[in-house]
Every structure is written in structure tokens, then in C-alpha cells.
Amino acid sequence: MCVGLAAKVVSVKDGTAVIDASGAKRDVSAELLEDLEPGDYVMVHAGVAIAKITSDDETESEGVMAGLASHSRA
Amino acid sequence: MSDVIKNAREIIQSYDGPKLRIMEVCGTHTHEIFKMGIRNLLPENIDLISGPGCPVCVTPVGFIDEAIYLALEKGCVITTFGDLIKVPGTKSSLAGARSEGADVRPVYSPDDAVELAKENPDMQVVFLAVGFETTTPSACLAVKKAQRLGLSNFSILTANKTMPSAYKKLAGSADAFLFPGHVNAIAGNSVCKELTSLGVSGVVAGFTANELMTALAVIIEESKKGKPFFVNCYPRVVKDEGNPAAQKLVESVMESCDTEWRGLGMIEKSGMKLRDEYADFDARKKYSVPDIQGKPNPACRCGEVLQGNCKPTDCPLFGKVCDPIHPVGACMVSDEGACAAYYHYGPSINLN
Numbered sequence: 001m002c003v004g005l006a007a008k009v010v011s012v013k014d015g016t017a018v019i020d021a022s023g024a025k026r027d028v029s030a031e032l033l034e035d036l037e038p039g040d041y042v043m044v045h046a047g048v049a050i051a052k053i054t055s056d057d058e059t060e061s062e063g064v065m066a067g068l069a070s071h072s073r074a
Numbered sequence: 075m076s077d078v079i080k081n082a083r084e085i086i087q088s089y090d091g092p093k094l095r096i097m098e099v100c101g102t103h104t105h106e107i108f109k110m111g112i113r114n115l116l117p118e119n120i121d122l123i124s125g126p127g128c129p130v131c132v133t134p135v136g137f138i139d140e141a142i143y144l145a146l147e148k149g150c151v152i153t154t155f156g157d158l159i160k161v162p163g164t165k166s167s168l169a170g171a172r173s174e175g176a177d178v179r180p181v182y183s184p185d186d187a188v189e190l191a192k193e194n195p196d197m198q199v200v201f202l203a204v205g206f207e208t209t210t211p212s213a214c215l216a217v218k219k220a221q222r223l224g225l226s227n228f229s230i231l232t233a234n235k236t237m238p239s240a241y242k243k244l245a246g247s248a249d250a251f252l253f254p255g256h257v258n259a260i261a262g263n264s265v266c267k268e269l270t271s272l273g274v275s276g277v278v279a280g281f282t283a284n285e286l287m288t289a290l291a292v293i294i295e296e297s298k299k300g301k302p303f304f305v306n307c308y309p310r311v312v313k314d315e316g317n318p319a320a321q322k323l324v325e326s327v328m329e330s331c332d333t334e335w336r337g338l339g340m341i342e343k344s345g346m347k348l349r350d351e352y353a354d355f356d357a358r359k360k361y362s363v364p365d366i367q368g369k370p371n372p373a374c375r376c377g378e379v380l381q382g383n384c385k386p387t388d389c390p391l392f393g394k395v396c397d398p399i400h401p402v403g404a405c406m407v408s409d410e411g412a413c414a415a416y417y418h419y420g421p422s423i424n425l426n
């Protein structure tokens with residue numbers, strides 16, 4: 001039940017967003033995220049968009065590992 | 075294989091320091107780590123412990139008994155996340171209650187339950203609100219919507235929980251926690267940062283192979299420095315402040331309460347219940363649910379499994395009496411439960 005669903009926002013209207021998760025479209029609540037726009041990526045839990053996703057996981061992991069390296073040298 | 079994974083993998087496999095016990099707090103982490111075969115990569119001196127972060131697994135027996143009471147004695151339609159249907163109560167599960175006439179329906183979200191109530195005014199719909207920080211906002215949104223629509227036939231049975239007190243209770247069970255990414259996406263990182271002052275270390279992690287390998291590598295590297303640490307390894311989703319709108323919503327609809335965790339017992343201020351203003355939507359008050367003391371199967375060792383004190387395979391019932399089709403304890407029910415993960419992936423993994 002806790003598995004989050006990463007999805008792309010197709011449209012937003014009156015606190016509801018239509019999302020596209022690998023081709024499957026559904027309505028989710030957009031009430032907890034301000035300024036959501038079509039094209040944004042969001043994490044969805046139990047029908048609610050809970051967070052914006054700001055990059056892909058590879059870029060993210062590169063950043064985290066780079067942080068670790070510079071931290072260790074410091 | 076990407077360079078990041080290669081680098082992380084090298085750090086993990088070459089670890090030759092003192093024994094390191096890492097607890098995955100979140101059931102989804104447990105499941106993904108098994109599925110990706112990450113356990114096979116770990117050297118012997120790294121022990122992964124599957125913690126209590128599956129809401130289904132920590133839902134106490136008495137909660138299932140309450141839901142069955144509402145279905146059979148009060149004629150309510152029970153709506154719930156599907157996993158909960160098979161969880162054993164004292165005498166039976168919701169699936170068992172169905173054969174006695176209970177109307178139990180799985181839903182994808184609490185909002186679906188509100189819609190069901192709206193379309194069927196003569197039905198008394200109750201949603202079973204389980205879950206941690208991640209899921210609680212969806213239950214609060216449902217209550218607010220039902221209020222807005224003026225529905226008098228919708229209520230929720232709360233068993234919502236919050237993680238901070240559980241972390242403290244589990245503090246000695248592991249050297250570092252793999253904190254659940256989506257709890258922090260809502261609650262923010264401050265609690266985890268504060269835990270470092272109590273000597274509790276950990277990183278918040280995402281759910282892909284890149285993210286999990288990176289998180290483990292970071293734990294190893296940080297542990298070598300010998301000081302408590304916290305690192306956000308999931309910054310593409312988790313911001314330091316979390317989701318302020320969600321925090322505000324939950325704060326306005328619910329308040330904290332003491333609550334029982336299956337296996338861990340009563341933990342002070344680790345639960346959420348509806349505020350008095352929302353009493354009309356509180357199934358316990360609305361239907362005067364009596365105080366029910368659930369009795370778990372005494373042979374089930376879920377409690378010890380959840381605290382990392384034993385492995386599922388140490389339980390005498392594992393795979394013999396207890397399996398995913400006939401679960402005895404909640405840890406065997408959900409795919410995210412430690413016992414179910416061991417059952418599905420056990421033969422192919424290194425159980426340490």
C-alpha cells in the first residue's frame with residue numbers, strides 16, 4: 001500500500017491533477033502541492049500527489065556520491 | 075551498469091570494518107532490496123534488518139476486530155487498502171468476515187471511499203485509515219471532502235501512526251537506519267537530524283537500484299567516520315522542510331494520541347486521531363465501538379521480527395503453518411512485510 005507512483009502531470013484544474021503513469025491516466029488530488037503545472041513529475045500516494053520530483057535518480061545519485069567524496073576530503 | 079552504481083557497489087563489497095547493522099524501516103525498501111538481489115551483494119559483516127515500517131504489519135489485532143465489529147454488528151460497508159483484508163484479527167480476518175455477510179471493499183484511495191458514500195446515501199461507509207505520515211494526509215483530505223459535501227454516511231476508523239517515537243524505541247536495534255523516503259517527503263528531515271543528537275544515524279533513501287545502492291554506500295562511508303550522521307540520499311523528492319501544506323492539513327484535522335503497534339506494544343504519542351471538531355466522521359465515536367482487546371496468535375514472532383531481534387526464518391510457523399495464502403501474522407500478509415519478503419525471495423538470497 002505504501003508504494004509511491006511516479007507520474008507526469010497532464011493537466012491541473014480545481015485541485016485535481018490528471019496524471020500519466022506509464023500510459024495509465026488517472027485523477028489525483030493536487031491540493032497539497034502549490035504551482036503544479038503540466039509537464040511536472042510528481043510522487044503519488046493513495047490518490048494524492050505528495051511531492052514534486054526534481055530530477056532523475058541517476059543524476060541524483062551522482063550528486064549524492066559527489067557530495068560524499070568532497071565531504072570525505074574536507 | 076552506471077558509474078554511480080559501480081562506485082557504490084565497490085564501496086559496499088569492499089567493506090571490511092566492524093559489523094554494521096542497517097535497518098530498513100520501510101516495507102517498500104525491504105521488498106525492493108530483496109527483489110533487486112541487493113542482499114546477495116553484501117559482505118558478511120553487513121546485516122540488513124527489516125524494521126516495522128509497513129503499516130499493515132504494525133496494525134494491531136484489535137483494530138481488525140473493531141473493523142469486523144463495524145461490518146457485522148453495525149452493518150457498515152468497510153472500505154480499505156487491499157492488504158488489510160487478509161490480516162488476522164483475534165478470531166477471523168475481514169476476508170473471513172465476508173463469508174459471514176460482511177461487505178468489505180478494497181479501494182485505491184480514501185477518496186474512492188468518499189465517492190462510494192456520495193453515490194450510495196443509504197450505505198454507511200467506513201474507511202480503515204492506516205498508514206504513516208505519507209498516507210495520513212489522504213485520509214484527512216477525504217474527511218474534509220465528506221464534510222464539504224455534507225455526507226452523514228462516511229467515517230473513518232483511525233490507526234494512523236507517526237514514526238518519530240518508533241525510531242526512538244528502535245534506537246538500539248541497528249547502527250544506522252534507512253529512513254523511509256516518502257515519510258520524509260511529507261514530514262521533512264528535522265526529526266532525523268535531531269535523532270543524531272541521541273546517537274541515532276541514518277540516511278533517507280529512494281526506491282530505485284541507484285538510490286538504494288547509493289544509500290548503502292553512504293551509510294558505510296559515514297559510519298567509518300565514527301560520528302552519528304544523517305544524509306538526504308533522496309533529494310529529488312525529499313526537501314528539508316517536507317510538504318508544509320500536508321503538515322498543516324493533518325495538524326488541522328487530527329491530533330496525536332498514544333497507540334498500539336503490533337509487536338512493539340503501546341508507544342506514547344505515536345498515533346493520530348480525529349480532532350473533536352470532526353467527531354461526526356470518527357467511526358469509533360459514531361458507532362460507539364466498544365473497547366476491544368485483540369489477542370494475537372501467541373506463536374507468531376512478528377514483534378521480534380519487527381524489532382530486528384529475530385529473522386522470519388527463526389519463527390517455527392514460517393512456511394509451515396504461516397504462508398502468504400494463510401498468514402498467521404501481519405508480516406506475512408503484505409508484500410512489504412518482512413516474512414512475506416523472505417517467503418517470496420528467501421531461497422535465492424543470503425540470509426546471513
Ligand code: SF4
Nearest residue numbers: 375376389396403413
Ligand atoms: S512467519 Fe508468520 S507467524 Fe511467524 S513471525 Fe512471520 S507472520 Fe508471524
